[in-house]
Amino acid sequence: MDAQLKRGLLDVCVLAAIKDEESYGYKIIKDVRPYIEMSESTLYTILKRLELANMLTVRTSEHDGRLRKYYRITKAGLGRIEDFKDEWREITSIYGFVMKGGSKQ
Amino acid sequence: MTKREFLKALKKKLSHLPRQEANERLTFYGEMIDDRIEDGLSENDTVAQIGSADEIAAQILSEEGAKAKPKSQRNGVMIALLVLGAPIWFSLLVAAFSVVISLYVTLWALVAVVWATFAALCASAVGCVVVGLVIAVSGRVAAGIALFGAALLCAGLAIFLFYGCKAATRGVLALTKKLTQKLFKGGKAA
Numbered sequence: 570m571d572a573q574l575k576r577g578l579l580d581v582c583v584l585a586a587i588k589d590e591e592s593y594g595y596k597i598i599k600d601v602r603p604y605i606e607m608s609e610s611t612l613y614t615i616l617k618r619l620e621l622a623n624m625l626t627v628r629t630s631e632h633d634g635r636l637r638k639y640y641r642i643t644k645a646g647l648g649r650i651e652d653f654k655d656e657w658r659e660i661t662s663i664y665g666f667v668m669k670g671g672s673k674q
Numbered sequence: 675m676t677k678r679e680f681l682k683a684l685k686k687k688l689s690h691l692p693r694q695e696a697n698e699r700l701t702f703y704g705e706m707i708d709d710r711i712e713d714g715l716s717e718n719d720t721v722a723q724i725g726s727a728d729e730i731a732a733q734i735l736s737e738e739g740a741k742a743k744p745k746s747q748r749n750g751v752m753i754a755l756l757v758l759g760a761p762i763w764f765s766l767l768v769a770a771f772s773v774v775i776s777l778y779v780t781l782w783a784l785v786a787v788v789w790a791t792f793a794a795l796c797a798s799a800v801g802c803v804v805v806g807l808v809i810a811v812s813g814r815v816a817a818g819i820a821l822f823g824a825a826l827l828c829a830g831l832a833i834f835l836f837y838g839c840k841a842a843t844r845g846v847l848a849l850t851k852k853l854t855q856k857l858f859k860g861g862k863a864a
Contacts, residue, residue: 594702595709609706609724610733613699635708636701 570605579607581653583615584624584646591641616640624649677707680721687731699734781849785842792835799828 579601586592586600594612601607607615619625624646628639675683681700688696703724710720724730802825810818 593705593709595706595713608733609703610730613702633712635705637705637709638702 575605578605579611579615580619581650582607583612583619584642584650587625587640587642588647588650591639593637593639597640619646675718675721677704677711677717677721680707680724680727683727684730687727688734691734703730778850781846785839785846788835788839788842792832792839795828795832795835799825799832801825802828 582601582605583597586597592600594609594616598607598609598612616625616627620627622645623643625640625642628641629636630639631637681704684703685696685700688699691699706724707717707720710723711717715723802821806818806821806825808818809821
């Protein structure tokens with residue numbers, strides 16, 4: 570997929586992965602993997618960026634004798650998902666235009 | 675590669691980052707590895723899946739590198755070079771500038787010479803007329819006429835030279851205009 574396009578989508582994907590309940594790093598990657606490939610480095614950057622934008626919160630908790638970070642979505646994060654849903658209508662109409670455009674010639 | 679080896683290698687690659695950030699990333703990767711192992715992967719397979727420490731460090735560097743750091747480093751080096759080299763390039767600049775100025779002044783000096791010659795011829799013509807008149811009146815008509823002739827010659831040369839003066843002056847002025855236009859246009863375009 571085009572790198573620029575992917576970058577915009579990954580943020581929302583990560584938010585969607587933590588939409589219903591809090592999650593942790595590896596689980597997010599696993600949940601998103603059937604739809605889009607994401608490396609650890611990419612996830613790290615996205616999580617940092619979303620945290621800075623107050624779209625998620627982080628807490629550290631003990632699990633099996635080691636520490637694990639859990640990410641939970643915020644209201645702003647949910648708002649971003651809603652925005653994406655609105656954008657999607659625009660995107661589908663643009664997609665229709667692109668697909669149609671060729672036949673006009 | 676074991677988890678510990680991987681983390682050690684990664685730590686070394688991230689040594690240029692601020693300590694807190696490097697530690698955060700190391701914790702993150704450590705956690706990732708543990709999670710995968712818990713999922714059932716072997717330690718070696720897990721580390722292989724995540725990618726080599728080099729790859730990850732390169733990814734991080736390409737993200738960080740896009741930010742301000744390299745540019746400010748580059749500017750610093752440029753400024754240092756300019757300052758250190760100042761004695762050389764500045765003196766060369768002054769020398770070049772002086773040469774240009776002297777050439778320009780010489781051109782105008784030449785124009786001045788032509789005008790001066792013209793003025794001298796005019797003066798000579800007038801002088802010859804006056805002296806010729808005096809001599810003719812005092813009785814030596816032939817000498818007087820000769821001087822009139824000389825006066826005419828001077829006048830003729832003066833008229834001839836006048837056009838030369840005008841042409842020379844106009845020429846140097848045009849050259850000046852062209853040069854200053856080039857200088858300022860070049861400045862504007864840059």
